[in-house]
Amino acid sequence: MLQITLKGGEVRLYPSGTTPLEIARDIGPRLAREALVARVNGVLVDLTRPIESDAAVEFFTFEDEAGRRVYRHSTAHILAQAVKRLYPGAKLAIGPAIADGYYYDFDIARPFTPEDLDRIENEMRAIIKEDLPIQRIEVSREEAIRLFQEAGETYKVELIRELPDEEVISCYRQGEFIDLCAGPHVPSTGRIKAIKLLNVAGAYWRGDERNQMLQRIYGTSFPKESLLKEHLARLEEAKRRDHRRLGVELDLYSIHEEGPGFPFFHPKGMVLRNELERFWREEHARRGYQEVKTPIILRQELWKRSGHWEHYRDNMYFVNIDGENYAVKPMNCPGGIIIYKSRMHSYRELPIRLGELGLVHRHELSGVLHGLMRVRSFTQDDAHIFARPDQLEDEIIGVIDLVNYFYHDIFGFTYHVELSTKPEKAMGSDEIWEMATGALRRALDRRGLAYKVNEGDGAFYGPKIDFHLRDCLGRTWQCGTIQVDFLMPEKFDLFYIGQDAQRHRPVMVHRVVFGSLERFIAILTEHFAGAFPVWLAPVQVKVLPIADRHRDYAGKINELLQAEGIRTEFDTRNEKINYKIREAQVQKVPYMLVIGDREIAEQKVSVRHRSGGDLGGMPVAAFLERIKGEIATKALDNNR
RNA sequence: GCUGGUGUGGCUCAGCGGUAGAGCAGCGCACUCGUAAUGCGCAGGUCGUCGGUUCGAAUCCGACCACCAGCUCCA
Structure with a gap:
């Protein structure tokens, strides 16, 4: 007999080989109906996988993130099965669950049309109706390769070849359809209730534009028709609140062919900007920031020295003045550095906090421009803090508190935090990066903030904390960031005179709170659906x-x-x-x-x-x- | 930048080989009105741009530009 410890700590005895599904049935019919996946000794497994040893067992339903992911992932398999039935020539790539649904990528000669989506959706309903059991099959690497090679699934073969040696290779079969997949899945196709295919888009194999372009179908699924309806209504609501639409209706801003990605702010949009700026200035002055303004165009040499030339050139604009090469600033930091360097600094003055509402220009790919959310010229509510190393942590905490005051206290947003570490294309040694990352970690820990780590997502000059705020529709937006930088001070030979009368290297913190005024205005517009709080309302x-x-x-x-x-x-x-x-x-x-x-x-x-x-x-x-x-x-x- | 789609008056859209239409907005006139649209009238478009096919192109074809959905990237 197995000792099975349930969530509340209750222990029950079952014969060896009992499945989680049987345990769920034993607990209650409702759980048996709603459970989608189980966690057995910390590992997510199929409900139909027999348990062979004593274990702690936990069940997940659609209410849980884990349950939703499995549910959507199984729906993705049904999508793939439907596509294979209707278009046998389509090759399968990958089909994961995502935030509100799932997608599956296919290699197919002809792009899918909206009519194809209807057909596929109907076929998916048929597969659900067939209620095919979903079975896990573990295979050897050779078997797996042979299986998918014969089926002509070259992408799957490529995936298998790249799996680590020790990895158990599993496939999932439902009816005539078999797919390489780690799982877990719901027990049968009939468990999926309400489905909807949303759109088609091109996507590169492995997200690399040098690779084959695949056709990606996005869809979503829910255990109840009513939940699907609610979700679709939310998408409609998002459309209704779209800042690009409200921007025109409320006469806030406009973008024209004459300047794609370069927004024009109208009088009412300027009221919003000015009120946000006024608030920003007051709060920063109160916290010991001084305001500066640095030029938009500076010599190319400066950008070579800062590393931007090497790491950021593709995103920069260049101009020639009197035969000299200049660059339009994509970031404000070199300007702040020049101000710092313009005179000597004593250890007593530090930290020096130089704030700048700086207009930066970045060459973004034409396909990514999006209203005010993604533009080619925008105003960062930037600041550069020059601090002694012993002040670093407190300075980071000061910024964390400032961000919380803005997001939470003033605008009523909830938010979460992510920490990004050293990217491949970075300047500086691992030791310096470790030091900077450690300072960010400690500051977060001291404030008791939970955070997610994004390995390799930092800026080229330092690791960063990103603040992602959540709007009233549950969407998240990256706005504020805090970046610790030991490298620019090095590159520009920044120093202060310490108590010992010697030169010492300060550390720099780059940070924004709104992120960009443009994006923040877009987020506020959508969050409030244009009904701004009175203090911001263009007309009160x-x-x-x-x-x-x-x-x-x-x-x-x-x-x-x-x-x-x-x-x-x-x-x-x-x-x-x-x-x-x-x-x-x-x-x-x-x-x-x-x-x-x-x-x-x-x-x-x-x-x-x-x-x-x-x-x-x-x-x-x-x-x-x-x-x-x-x-x-x-x-x-x-x-x- | 890439894939697919779209581009008709300020806005939303119809027309899809025979020379441009509606509603809203705007302007004028009448009404002088009590908490989400008064009525009547007027004006407004080289149909994204350039080129091609055709007796004839908003309509068909091509290139470019912009926008939209994604990919990728990011504030």
Whole structure:
């Protein structure tokens, strides 16, 4: 008999060879129905895999990340099976689960059309209906190679050849279909309920553009039709909130053929920018930052010295002035360094925190441009901290706290942190990298922040912490970063005079909080669906007289508000009040002041809030107090 | 940059070989109105650009440009 320890610590006895599925059935019909995969002694396995020794067993359902991945991965196999049935000539590449679904890459002569997707989806439904058992088969390397060679699956053969020697090679079979796969999978195709194929796109084999272009089909699946519907509704909602669409509707910014990737900010977009910048300046001044501005164009020599020429040239723009070569800055750091070097520094002055809202230009591939999210010129809310090595950790912590204040306290975002280590194409020794990475790690640990490690994802001059914020639709965006840099100080021979009157090397921290103003504005636009908090709203109040005879009084109210620094618009057009209100609502203006006979008689204003509706009449002074309070506290709850 | 798709007035879109149409927005007139669209009228487009096929091209073909979905990359 086996001793099986369940999640709560309960121990049950089962005969040897019992499967997790049998255990689940024993526990309860609901678990048997919902369990997708089991973890046996820490390893994820199929529910149908017999257990041969005492073990701790845990079950995962669609509620769990692990369960979802298995569910989607099994759906990907069904997709592959359907494609093979309909297009036997298609060769299989890979088909993993991803965040909200899965994809599968195929090598096929003719690209898939939307009609093909419908056909494939129907075939997938048929396979689900057949409820084919999904079986794991372990094979030797030779067998596996022979099997896939005969089937003409050259990509699979390539994958097998690259598996490490000690790796157990497994295949999964469902009906006539067999695929190389580590698993685990759900027990049978019938376990998959609601499916949807979303789109097709080209993708290179192994993500390398020198390789064959494959056709990738994206899809998703859920255990209930209602969950699928919700997911599709979320995608629709994301489309509705798309900042590229809202940017036009709210007249925030535009991008034109005359400058692809170079956005134009309109007056209302500039209000957002300026408010964000004003807030940024206040908070940075308060934390001991000084602001600088460095040139956009600097000699090519500088960029050779900094390493950008070697590591970043492909992303840079160059110009020739009077026969000399210059580069347009893709980063602000060399400028900050030049300022630091412009005079001597004592150990007493450090840390020196030089902030810069720096406009940088980067040549991005044309295919990646995306509204304000991905542009070719953008403003980084940059800062370079020059510190003594003993100050490094505290400085990193200071930035972590600053980021938390911005993201969490002000905008109400949740976020997570990732640590990126030395990339292949890097400057400097492993020791220096280890030192820098260690400082970031210790700072994160001291703040008790959990983080994910991305090996090899650091900048060429140093490791970094990235902050990924999560918007109201659950999407994450990389914004802030903190990069520790021992190399630029070396390259530029930076020093300070220590207590011992000797020269010492400072360490540099590069960091951004918003990341880029452009991207941050795009994220805010989508997060708030254009209904910005009052302190950011391009127009905070619309003054709406009902008829011509109310214009004078309404005009006075409007002037009064403007004199108090409130951003207003005065709608004197000859239109019905309903029409004016509708337009203000569509523009997501937080407050509308309706003014007619009653208001004039009572010397009041009728206040309507964009989401709270009609709030009734009040004296202007009372309204002013209310809105000024919201602005001062940067209130997010603009519902009341 | 690569693969696939799209490009018609400010916006959303119809027309898809016989010489351009709707709704919204804009402008004018009338209505002077109470919390999400008053009515009538007017004006607005070398149909992304260049070239080709054709008696004739917004419609067919090619190249280029831009955009969209991805790949890759990143703030």
